[in-house]
Amino acid sequence: MEDPTGAYPGRRGLISYVKLVIPFHFLPHARVDTYSKVLGYYNMDFSQIIANSLVRGAELSLLAIGLTMVFDILKFANFAHADYAVLGAFLVYSLNQVLGLSLFLAVILAAPATALIGICIDTAIFKPLRRKEAKVVTAMVCSLGIGIALRNILRLIWTSRTKTYAIPIQKPIEILGARLTFTQIGIVLTGFISMVIFHLLLHRTKFGKALRAISDNRVLASACAIDSEKVIKWMWFIACCYGVMGGTMIAMEHLLYPRLGFDILIPVFCAAILGGIGNPYGAMLGALTLALAENIVLALDFSYLISLGGLFEVGPIQISTGYKPAISFVILVAVLLFRPTGILGRK
Amino acid sequence: MPVIYFLIYLLTMIGIYSLLAMSLNFQVGFTGLINFGQVAFFCIGAYASSLLVTKAGAPLILGFVGGMALSGLFGYIISIPTKSLKADYWAIATLAGGEVVRLLALNEGWLTEGPFGVMSIPQPLRWLFSKDSYPLFYLFLIAACVLIIYFVLSLLTNSPFGRNLKAIRDEEDLCLSLGKNTRKLKLQAMVVAGMVAGLAGALFAHYITYISPENFKPIETFLMWAMIIVGGRGNHLGAILGAVVIQLFNVSTRFIGGYVPLGSDTMAALRMVIIGLLIVLFLLYAPEGLIRERKKVYHLKRKHIE
């Protein structure tokens, strides 16, 4: 498979460039903010980092919420979740670019359509597994297979070429020192509103109550005459709709291509686990934390540290952007090892 | 006669993937460790061996040993978190770990030549054979490796060690309550599996003589998973059969691709759709695979049977 995005453009090493020069200037010229220099953040534009993190956090949390719900209720990690989202993003693309609908309208149509597909897949595959009381691991491996199939079906229908939505090129505007496009502002706002809606869904509707009951205790829930299969269908519906929104946002911000689902899978898992699997608020917090971490780590400049405080002359030393996908992995492993219940974990 | 060469190529690839599938099966089918980053072993084995030979100038045999050792070491490292992680969390972590290994190969160009890959990797005993007969020799070499590994793994899985692994797979708590050090057992299993897959990597690198990160994408892991799901887990023959079936399918569709009016990208996508569906359908309707796990029956002395 080609890598149509050039998602890994950084083809430099982990430590990109170190030049050893005989140190004639032993005394560091700038003693002023040694602290920020040693920690490597003296060149950073914080408001921009926070703005970028909000955008990415909004995208990731919309995806992580669905993942965490499925994990909580059905007890398996759905490796196809991000692919459902990208399927939706492609539907949005067709509605938007081919039929000429506005993006907003396209998402409103594509989300339930994807949700329907998600529910069909559940009925055809996961429900029989639940009936057979198969191990959760089986469902997980199944979802991997579904993800592979789905990803390549997208490739069959829409080809591997990258796509973009019909969004006019925008001039970024400046807010509190950060430069953001209208699209990005829209993403953050939509993310925020979706979260509020999710909160209301969870606490103000019968579905939310039933969902929480099943999450707490399945046996008890079935004793209270909660039709868990119906709740599971609704859960898929919401997980997919939120996923489609998140997927579309990521595609708006970057590019749309069939493998996108796989490329965002690990960050989404990371966000969900970081916040505490099964906890929707944790998913939001995890997504934001991960987004911040990604942006900060990439912006850090280790040159002062590596040069031993100015002993050698070195160029700026930053983590190569080629390792951006690895950041979420490192955070994921660290969280799994040291706090597997996540930040807001409850189990 | 190009058809013969195609056949030899096909069999050689089947042999290499048999090793990889047996290794994955050893983890999944025997020990119950869900590894979604199997390709990392393959990658490490291939890179370690070829770099040792091309860059460090080590003799070929040392390259193979080094590839196996490093891959085994990687197995050791990724088995450490199994002691505290649930199976699904570990699976997620291995998927990410496999990607990180590829990213390292892609980004650490000073060592791996990055996206350009390692070129002109020497082949073992190349000087003994003519250009035409060498592929056949290599096929025999790989067949011998598959036989030996099959034999070694069978010995292991039929021993008390293998029995412990199966018990971990089925009931880990029970194993603990019988005094088995499950951490150590998993660790040993991962090292063994890593070495086998590392050998496959080395064999692959010295066969095609040119490797790049492109060879070690997650899709390879998915193929290996399809092999053990189709072939059957907990059974070395199943893994080999799976490798035969999936590779035949994989390579032959590539071959057919030349004769159907579809783009190569479309063919590749179609192929992977079918692989994905095979995984799902087998898990749903034939969860045991083509060859099911064999029951172990002990030979008893007459006294007990009467």
Place this chain on the structure above:
Amino acid sequence: MLTLTIRDLQKNFGSLRALDRVSLEVQGNSIVGLIGPNGSGKTTLFNVVSGFYEKDGGEIYFKGERIDGLRPDQIVKKGLSRTFQVCKAPEKLTVLENMMLAAKSQIGEDPFSALFRRPRVSMLEKANLDRAMDLLEVLQLVDLRNEYAGDLSGGQKKLLSLGRAFMLDPDLILLDEPTAGVNLTLATQLLKVIRELQKKEGKTFFIIEHSMKVISDICDKVLVLNFGKIMAEGTPEEIRKDEQVLKAYLSGA
């Protein structure tokens, strides 16, 4: 002298005090019963003692050594093993394989020995096989020896777990409801086996049981657990007459 001594053991599940400062002693070469209403914390006590749950306070000594904080397998190696109330039966291991699995100090458990010391390994396997078959005969499981453990009935799984415990041959065995679901004649016979093991081989048993008959038949001493606390202790006769215990059982039932 082999004893299990527990001092002020505590275990909480959230706000629930499953074990509330439990102190007790199990003397070597004896059979001690543990009774109590459902949910009183008996299984939890076994889980903590055998290292499956972390304690929240207190100390556990076995043979004079502290064992709290050790991993379950380390505790087993000190000579203390347990069975589970809900039987664990590896799905794809046969009954005979289960028995073989339990045998201790098998050199073939090391992959290196399994490959390079095959004669020694197979010699040990043969010896273990003999012992396993003898035990299966006692448990009347010989005919099922080639069945998968996962396919057995609940009672048969109980028998198998006893078999594994005997095969493992620890000094102190914690049995969690060993006769639940086993038919009466066989249960009686099992109790006889347990008695014999205690008398002849000096084994110690700590048994959770519901049937007062079983307790009276074989226990030297009985402990009563209620709401995570030891509420009574004595010989079976004494316990049977204890008003408090009766009340606890009646209210629990």
